[in-house]
Amino acid sequence: MSDLHWKSAITKVEPNRLTIRGYQLDELIGHVGYASMVYLLFKGELPDKKRAKMLEAILVSSVDHGTTPPSVLSAITVASSGAPLNAAVAAGILAISKFHGGAIEDCMHVLISTMNLTQSKNISYNDAAKEQINQYKTAGKRISGFGHRIHTQDPRTDRLFSLAHELNIDGEYIKLANSFVNEFAKTGKKLPLNVDGAIAALLCEMDFDPQLANAFFMIARLPGLVAHVYEEKTRYKPMRKIHPSDVEYDGVINRKFEE
């Protein structure tokens, strides 16, 4: 049975002692934020304060986007059938897939391969971006991370990038992403970076594996999914017909955040 013996490098569990990536958990509680734990679990190291703040901002930026995303619609549809909270949330997670959230991973791959192009061919970001845009165009494919159904200038992108600038995390991948926007503009297309593209660029800056891209979206969006499922369960009758867009916001408006 020795072939069944296996190893894991994440968490060591001993009686009255839990150690995550080498750090005693109770020494982290109260000192380190949730976003830092995500970083620690995924990369094996705690982030510096700037990266911790950047990652927290990324998670905050994607915490909810109203009722229309398919993850919310599948979650509340399942909730409406009387399923428990975790089953409804799981149905929501299942919709965070290729066309919903998946843009982050796709855009990371584009940025990484374009960065490699600039290095292998020794060309500028603009030229490399132009080459990629043409290749995708020829293949009849869209480059993920640019443009948005609703937002012409995604307010989350602007804020994330100004924060990245404050924190000195706006390095080469941000420049490269902006080169794509410039090159799109030259072809007459206004395709600003959307929040998926912005997160992709920032995850590239922080050197995360693109395989993990979807995780950041799932983690960010989970509280939103829960809030919608909870609203469904406490406000609506089971088995109602759920319209995908004829929905009106009736919550509090115009609050001013003051720290």
Place this chain on the structure above:
Amino acid sequence: MSDLHWKSAITKVEPNRLTIRGYQLDELIGHVGYASMVYLLFKGELPDKKRAKMLEAILVSSVDHGTTPPSVLSAITVASSGAPLNAAVAAGILAISKFHGGAIEDCMHVLISTMNLTQSKNISYNDAAKEQINQYKTAGKRISGFGHRIHTQDPRTDRLFSLAHELNIDGEYIKLANSFVNEFAKTGKKLPLNVDGAIAALLCEMDFDPQLANAFFMIARLPGLVAHVYEEKTRYKPMRKIHPSDVEYDGVINRKFEE
């Protein structure tokens, strides 16, 4: 079709403007933590700094517990079959159920009904706890939130409660939870509050709906699930036999956290 028109009080989506519970999202990014967004989404209000810190600590405390919980085993089993990350994570979420994570909700119900008992009968916390313990014993049921398979003194509980004390959040529900420990001790049972029980008491202090209890565990544990799925996908061959306990920690050890 007017019966299909519905309302939601969570997020208002307008072109270039996202408002969550009345706050403009881009004004929150970089200023407010992820845990505060959870609080805002669930309760409709931003927490004060102490509650924000307490909730963040709760999320950090449950971020992972090694490979043995069923949520990890179902997630990596699904990952091992070649499923995408989100499907593996969904399978993990499906195991966060009655006997895994569910103790938080069960314990909240016990604490709330015992608190009501002290008020309706005008009796002490100890007497009320004793009455509940006897009732559960007679019914042949266990009270959730006390005792642990592995930890005789859960290090997460101690840390969460000392933090609650620092932050002045250690109110009546913490006292009540400790009364249960005292009364168990009088019957000769050493049943300290485990991390589920500690979180239950703290969520009662912060006046969360017990229906949402499981959400805090799902949100906390999601990064851990992702880390295990990622390890499975990058370290092991597909379709391996996964032993539920013959696993050895081979990661970094003995790191000291310094702020």
Place this chain on the structure above:
Amino acid sequence: MSDLHWKSAITKVEPNRLTIRGYQLDELIGHVGYASMVYLLFKGELPDKKRAKMLEAILVSSVDHGTTPPSVLSAITVASSGAPLNAAVAAGILAISKFHGGAIEDCMHVLISTMNLTQSKNISYNDAAKEQINQYKTAGKRISGFGHRIHTQDPRTDRLFSLAHELNIDGEYIKLANSFVNEFAKTGKKLPLNVDGAIAALLCEMDFDPQLANAFFMIARLPGLVAHVYEEKTRYKPMRKIHPSDVEYDGVINRKFEE
């Protein structure tokens, strides 16, 4: 590690030999139907020909009910996000819950407890049904399995019951179910048995555990879920808005089945 050794009484797997509940699988293939395998797996015995035919009819009767059930809506919503077939189907399965499919189990419990009532109190089916109806009314609860949002006389119920009559499976539980319809009628309510109620009565006749009720619905409906997911993937663009009821049938019409 000997506590990990466990036992299962379902299928014996040996090299070049598979035995299900004691029968060699390759001796069953081609001789026994899928419904009989369901019966064998759940009850440990192969059904006689009449029960095999009855169970097959039950599965056929619930194979699909158009696009409006929440299981279809959650499945195609997830499919529309680009998820693979099995993930979309899993999201559909998650909606086969308390208020969608769950009526079969609820109705089985009502029928079994009412049958026990007739025996313990030595009263008629009508009187026992009347007593139950009154108890549910007093408790403000609905009895599952009677009445339908769309069908005033569910064509599946009629056909299943006439088949049960032909096959001599229309025993005491069918009579009891009809007593409920009679007693509802006396209170001025036209509440015919719907397909869930009919299946509940038939599963009681065949002495299945109510815990398994939902399984028959899941098995029956799975091909329908797949067909809708396949239609979504082959006919529609990803991320479309899916209206829950403004859908028009545009398939073949008015075919006549001839054996």
Place this chain on the structure above:
Amino acid sequence: MSDLHWKSAITKVEPNRLTIRGYQLDELIGHVGYASMVYLLFKGELPDKKRAKMLEAILVSSVDHGTTPPSVLSAITVASSGAPLNAAVAAGILAISKFHGGAIEDCMHVLISTMNLTQSKNISYNDAAKEQINQYKTAGKRISGFGHRIHTQDPRTDRLFSLAHELNIDGEYIKLANSFVNEFAKTGKKLPLNVDGAIAALLCEMDFDPQLANAFFMIARLPGLVAHVYEEKTRYKPMRKIHPSDVEYDGVINRKFEE
């Protein structure tokens, strides 16, 4: 809102009338088997009697394969956490993925592309199979559907193919599949067609879309998943450690099937 109006060609739902692919459902119940309904839903036509029998045999052949497949392990792990039946089954469905069940679809693609090769190049099945085997070898990839971890001669394959022969469904794709076995043998490898490969060949014979391959496995295996979840819930305590292979069959043995 007219863009929300959509169409479906599967089931027409009218009061007291259900029509699937043009056939009135109540006219099919009792006359047509479950496998025929699968065929009808997927292809829009009822199968002839031979194809109905063949498809039923395919579903029966894959109804269960003991406790070791990841779909069973994830399903019972979730069940063990106290989740409801449908959630446990959904976790099982999520493991029916690339490396578990997915071989059917992969093998269909290989067979179809090899068939195209024989036609475009006007070469024999053996030569085309040889060319494919070499291409896969060069690419360092395995051809799915051949060989089995446990069975050197899969009893299900033999039975399915002898049945196909009886039913006259053993056409060109079966010959082609056997050419692969022959060509593997010439390279010194004994790689008989496993049940996935056999089903792939038969689904090609019946001209099903490979996109649907996984559906046949999910439909076939669902009763098995339910049986294992039911056994877990009725026989074992929650939260037990589930060993992936140290399991012993303790059910009925050596039954003889007689029609």
